[in-house]
Amino acid sequence: MVRVPLSPSTPRCTSRLTTLTGAVGSVVDLGRGRKRKDNNPKTNYFSRYGPTKSFQGKTVVITGASSGIGKALALRYAQLGSKMVLAARRRDLLDDVVKACISQGTDAIAVTVDVTKEDDCKKLIEEALAKFGSIDLLVIVSSDRNVLTPSQILNAGRGTLMPLRHVKPFELDFMKSLTEINYYGCIYPTVQALPHIRSSKGNIAVISSLSAKVPSEGRAFYAATKAAINSFYSCLRVEEPDITVTLINPGFVSTEINDHSFKPKGFKRHMEESSKMTAARCAELCEGYISRGVIDEVMTPLGKFGYFMAYFFPGLVDIISRQKSKQISALIPE
Numbered sequence: 001m002v003r004v005p006l007s008p009s010t011p012r013c014t015s016r017l018t019t020l021t022g023a024v025g026s027v028v029d030l031g032r033g034r035k036r037k038d039n040n041p042k043t044n045y046f047s048r049y050g051p052t053k054s055f056q057g058k059t060v061v062i063t064g065a066s067s068g069i070g071k072a073l074a075l076r077y078a079q080l081g082s083k084m085v086l087a088a089r090r091r092d093l094l095d096d097v098v099k100a101c102i103s104q105g106t107d108a109i110a111v112t113v114d115v116t117k118e119d120d121c122k123k124l125i126e127e128a129l130a131k132f133g134s135i136d137l138l139v140i141v142s143s144d145r146n147v148l149t150p151s152q153i154l155n156a157g158r159g160t161l162m163p164l165r166h167v168k169p170f171e172l173d174f175m176k177s178l179t180e181i182n183y184y185g186c187i188y189p190t191v192q193a194l195p196h197i198r199s200s201k202g203n204i205a206v207i208s209s210l211s212a213k214v215p216s217e218g219r220a221f222y223a224a225t226k227a228a229i230n231s232f233y234s235c236l237r238v239e240e241p242d243i244t245v246t247l248i249n250p251g252f253v254s255t256e257i258n259d260h261s262f263k264p265k266g267f268k269r270h271m272e273e274s275s276k277m278t279a280a281r282c283a284e285l286c287e288g289y290i291s292r293g294v295i296d297e298v299m300t301p302l303g304k305f306g307y308f309m310a311y312f313f314p315g316l317v318d319i320i321s322r323q324k325s326k327q328i329s330a331l332i333p334e
Contacts, residue, residue: 052291053203053244056081059132061124063115063189064141066093069207069253072283073139074101074108080287082137084108085128087115087189107132115185118192125192136202137290138193140186163218175221182225187232197243205246205290206233213249213298214306216321230296237295247296248286251303252276 060077064070066088074086078101086101086108088094094110101108111127113120128135186206197204211219212226230247237245253276277300289297298307310317 053293054080054291055137057083058136058202059083059085059128059134060137060139061085061087061128061135061189061193062139062141063087063113063124063185065097066090068141069250069279069282069286070139070141071097072279073141073286075104075280076283076287077137078102078104078106078108081106083132085111085124085131085135087111087113087124089114113189115189116180118188121188121192124189125196128193129196134200135193135196136200138190138197138202138204139286139290140189140204140206164220178221178225182222183228183232186229190236194240194243198240201242203244203246203290203293204233204236205248205286207286208247208249210249210251210298210303210306214303214310214321215318216324234296244293246290246294248289248294248299249297249303250277250282250299253279253282 055077060082062070062074062077062084065074065086067090070086070088074084074097078084084098084101084106086094086097087110089112091110091112094112098108098110109127109131111124113124115121125135190204193204206229208229209223209226211223212230215223226249230249233245233247236243282299285299298304306317309320
């Protein structure tokens with residue numbers, strides 16, 4: 001794409017148009033896999049091919065590490081030679097992940113943590129520092145948790161497939177649990193780790209969701225908690241310029257959350273397997289985003305297209321989302 005330098009007499013509207021054209025050109029180049037000439041992240045805000053950061057020999061703390069994306073990330077960083085501090089509620093599964101990490105030749109410890117409890121998160125950071133002396137990367141991945149509702153007890157994880165037409169007054173306790181897990185479960189370990197990550201000029205990475213960016217049927221409660229997380233960490237990034245904050249927004253990933261989402265009584269969730277990304281592939285991509293210091297990543301070409309359309313053509317996306325949501329992830333009678 002050819003860009004003509006502007007003269008001092010160039011009209012302001014033309015200047016803005018050329019600036020916009022340059023930005024779009026950068027995005028197009030990235031989509032085509034091209035490197036920009038200027039790879040300095042301080043001057044090229046569209047570059048995805050800048051210098052990468054290695055976490056070999058560095059201390060990596062991962063919450064929700066007993067299964068799914070958290071487990072896959074733990075194994076990924078163990079292969080890269082990081083020192084691992086793995087946190088989750090289910091100690092038996094967590095111990096298995098630790099053994100798998102140690103078999104890769106790295107050092108790893110398990111810490112039983114309920115991320116919705118501040119004292120547990122404090123213990124996590126204290127044990128990480130006692131073992132390794134510093135924290136270079138904190139990866140926030142929420143894990144499963146029991147959710148109590150007036151009608152039943154569900155192992156709901158962090159997800160919901162609860163259309164508002166199925167919600168009854170005075171039966172919103174699940175919403176409080178979602179907020180505890182998806183919001184406070186991210187904030188508590190982050191605040192505890194923040195002084196130490198500030199000292200190491202380290203990284204914080206948060207696995208959020210495409211639902212925070214693109215509306216879909218049945219996910220109002222879930223998406224609201226993820227949007228809150230995105231806002232919190234975006235502000236944190238502004239306040240802490242020496243800390244690299246990476247927000248990652250996957251679409252559907254093959255994890256336990258898909259099997260244990262909160263849903264209306266009498267229904268089960270049907271989901272096309274072909275629409276899911278594997279947890280291992282998701283972890284591989286996440287590690288790349290983190291090492292390159294990507295600020296806010298929407299995974300998959302389809303997710304990026306949906307995000308773009310939702311910004312510029314929200315009404316059209318509403319129509320498409322109504323149709324596509326029922327095809328990809330639908331409620332059917334049990």
